[in-house]
Amino acid sequence: MIRPGRPAGPTSDTEAIVLTAALKLLLEEGPAALTAQRLFQVTGVSRSTIYRHWPTPAAVLAALIDVAPIPPGQPKGDLAEDLHAEVDLLCDRLRDRPVGAFLQALVVAGMAELRHRYVSDLLAPFHQVMRAAGVGDGDREDGVAMIASPLLLDALLLDRTAARDRAHRIVDTVTRSLGQP
16 A cells, blocks of 8 residues: 555665665675665665665665666577677676675675575576577576586685686587587
8 A cells, every 4th residue: 555645666866876875885895784774874865765665685685686687688599609608798797896796795695585586687698598599498407507607606605707718618518418519
């Protein structure tokens, strides 16, 4: 039920201000900084507005995921070529501060559901490419895991640059195992 005089959601300006500040706080101070008090301090948006629309740090993180979707790629129809292109995109995303730091914050914060959702979004292009090539569900899941797992391990747990060359070799192995050139 909507109360008279109260908007159903934040205005686009308020949302942009709060979520931009939240991302900056997350990157600079970690997930513990995503409190209504801290967001109020850096944005000037009232705590009641913040609580009303983002009552928990998890709600702030979920809103950040909602406003930062991974743009879909344009598969060319060649499985190997398309997977190689997606490896490059994922390596670039993991290297860039917001994606890598955001994933690390989700790990540190122990927010498994949000981490799963975000990683699923990162892996969706691989699934799309393999689905378009007619790869069955089981082989697709295995192939995506073989390709992406080492990249996520490097970026999240080992705090090092994702091994792009290794990922490309894995793509070649996966495509050969699927009977692709």
